[in-house]
Amino acid sequence: MSATPLTLQPRPAIDPSVDHAIQAIVSGASTDATCTTDLAVGPWDFDTRPGYGPGSSMGDVIPTGAPRQGELPQEYRDASDDELDARVHAAKATLGDRVVVLGHFYQREELVRHADYVGDSFQLANAAKQRPEAEAIVFCGVHFMAETADLLSRPDQAVILPNLAAGCSMADMADIDQVEECWEQLEDVLGDLETPDAEGLVPVIPVTYMNSSAAIKGFVGRHGGIVCTSSNARTVLEWAFARGRRVLFFPDQHLGRNTAKAMGVPLEQMPMWNPRKPLGGSTAEVIADSRVILWHGFCSVHRRFTVDQIDKARTEHPGVRVIVHPECPMDVVDAADEAGSTDIIRKAIAAATEPTTFAIGTEINLVQRLAAQYPQHEIFCLDPVVCPCSTMYRIHPGYLAWVLESLVAGDVVNRITVPADVAEPATVALERMLAAKPNGAVK
Numbered sequence: 114m115s116a117t118p119l120t121l122q123p124r125p126a127i128d129p130s131v132d133h134a135i136q137a138i139v140s141g142a143s144t145d146a147t148c149t150t151d152l153a154v155g156p157w158d159f160d161t162r163p164g165y166g167p168g169s170s171m172g173d174v175i176p177t178g179a180p181r182q183g184e185l186p187q188e189y190r191d192a193s194d195d196e197l198d199a200r201v202h203a204a205k206a207t208l209g210d211r212v213v214v215l216g217h218f219y220q221r222e223e224l225v226r227h228a229d230y231v232g233d234s235f236q237l238a239n240a241a242k243q244r245p246e247a248e249a250i251v252f253c254g255v256h257f258m259a260e261t262a263d264l265l266s267r268p269d270q271a272v273i274l275p276n277l278a279a280g281c282s283m284a285d286m287a288d289i290d291q292v293e294e295c296w297e298q299l300e301d302v303l304g305d306l307e308t309p310d311a312e313g314l315v316p317v318i319p320v321t322y323m324n325s326s327a328a329i330k331g332f333v334g335r336h337g338g339i340v341c342t343s344s345n346a347r348t349v350l351e352w353a354f355a356r357g358r359r360v361l362f363f364p365d366q367h368l369g370r371n372t373a374k375a376m377g378v379p380l381e382q383m384p385m386w387n388p389r390k391p392l393g394g395s396t397a398e399v400i401a402d403s404r405v406i407l408w409h410g411f412c413s414v415h416r417r418f419t420v421d422q423i424d425k426a427r428t429e430h431p432g433v434r435v436i437v438h439p440e441c442p443m444d445v446v447d448a449a450d451e452a453g454s455t456d457i458i459r460k461a462i463a464a465a466t467e468p469t470t471f472a473i474g475t476e477i478n479l480v481q482r483l484a485a486q487y488p489q490h491e492i493f494c495l496d497p498v499v500c501p502c503s504t505m506y507r508i509h510p511g512y513l514a515w516v517l518e519s520l521v522a523g524d525v526v527n528r529i530t531v532p533a534d535v536a537e538p539a540t541v542a543l544e545r546m547l548a549a550k551p552n553g554a555v556k
Contacts, residue, residue: 129485130222131478134499148500156276156507157185165282168503169413173282180256182278182507182527189511194223197510201227204517212520213247214513215240215262217254218455219414219476219505224253224513233455234258234323235342238265241272249273249520252529253513255281255504259529260327264540272529273520275512279504281324286410287364289328291388292319296336299361299406302397306336310358317406318357320349322365324412327531327539329363334538339545343439343454346372350405352549361386363408367415371439371446373405385409414502415440418474422495423448426472430491436461437474437495445474455479462487477501 128134137143139153151159151167159166160182164175192200205212205227215237216228225231230240234254238261241250249271252259259274266272296319300306303316310316319338321329330340337356341349346368353360362369363386370383382404386393392400393409400406418441426433436458437449446452451461455475462471462483470491473480477494478501484492519526531539 127481127485127488129482131481131499131501132221132223134481138499146498148498152499152501152506155190155511156278156509157182157190157511159507160184160276160278165280165503166278166507168506169417169500170282170503173285173413175280175282176285176288179280179285180277182276182512185511185515189515192511192514194510197514198223200514201510201517204514204521207521208249208517210244210246211248212251212517213241213244213249214251214517215253217258217505218459218479218482219502220253220508221478221501221506222482223510224508225482227510227513228253233342233344234261236456238262241266241270249525251275251513251516253508255279255284256529257281257284257324257326260531261323261330261543263529263531264327264330264536264543271525273516273525273527274529275516275527276507276509277527279507281504283364283410283412284325284329287321287325287329287388287408289326289332292329292332292363295361295386295388295393296332298392299400302392302400313356315357317359317361318353319361319363320353320369321363321542322346322368325364327535330539330542331535332538334540334542334545338542339549340542341546343368344456345546345549346439347376348549348551349546350376351551352545354404359403359406361406361408364410365412365440366407366410367412367442367446368439369405369407370443371441371452374443378404383407412440414476414500415474416442417496417498417500418442418445419495420444420448422474422497423472426493426495430470430472433470433472434465435472435474435495441474449474459483462490462492465490476505478505 135147135152138145138147139150149167213229216225216231241262250262251273252262259272263272306316319333319336321333323342339349384395384399384403385407387409415438423435435449436451439452468489472495474495480494
């Protein structure tokens, strides 16, 4: 008796839209969970209210004076998804090379499909430079990203953020007044911060993560410091240690701690700086003995990931490959198989030659898109609760249609401009990052 051939059924197509998943949860068509049903309504419902909006940052306190979005015209709020899709296509076709649309990895699928370039914040800022003929750069991301694009673009190019309320709670955790005050307190403990010692090292080098305001990047540029990304944080810390006794790292404590720990810096030499406490809540002795002073900031998306989630994934999916973002807490990074930037996560999945189960610790829009793009793998988010980045989710196709159709009509709305006195030193800090090479790299 001959064996009956086994026919494998193809895996059902995966919908890359997180919005569709949320609508299904709210309607009862899905038994999955979301952190708030407010995610199912249009983000314009929250434009008149203070706060970051529904999602992972909804519990974070927004600073007074944070940018607010004016009322989106009613026609865009009332339009169907299909109508908005058609209007965006038509406006882009009319504008042609005069506009370039950038979409961050964490943007909703309904926006990413219209992007000319998709990537992380720095990849996108550099992508805009590849389109010098564009009169306008529409950045579907958050405020600090649009600022960086303005720093790196030509003065005659307009950088547009579709929703001005799309900020970043982590970037807001280090404001310029707090950082200036921290610098003064460090000077009281460590002496003149600009004067090198006998070995040519200054007492402290400021390092800011890309996820910070232009004002913070300007501060870093003025004080001999540098910007980093999640991809090059180790290279940047090596650069800083070659020039200073210690590093002041902000705003994300977790990226700083995870990177420095991997370089061999002891945890006891990484005190936290809480800007609401004298000396950051530390002592002069601890500061003097420190190697990396970590700002008390964090990403609310990546703080949601836990070791328990990893343990559950390993129990339910033997052989699962766990990859998390380095903005996750240290215990989560330690428990994972790998940690890396959004681009590293994406490339790791793309490089897998055999069907693999991946549990990913980063923002759900990217994870869902990767699951749809690589159906040969099983890809899921470590956090079972659908809870996107609050501020990324404030960008909706309605706002994109509005800013593009405004450009067609000759109007530039929601332009992001960095003042010249901030732009100059901020650009210096970015240029230092671009020039930094890993140890052993060809100069």
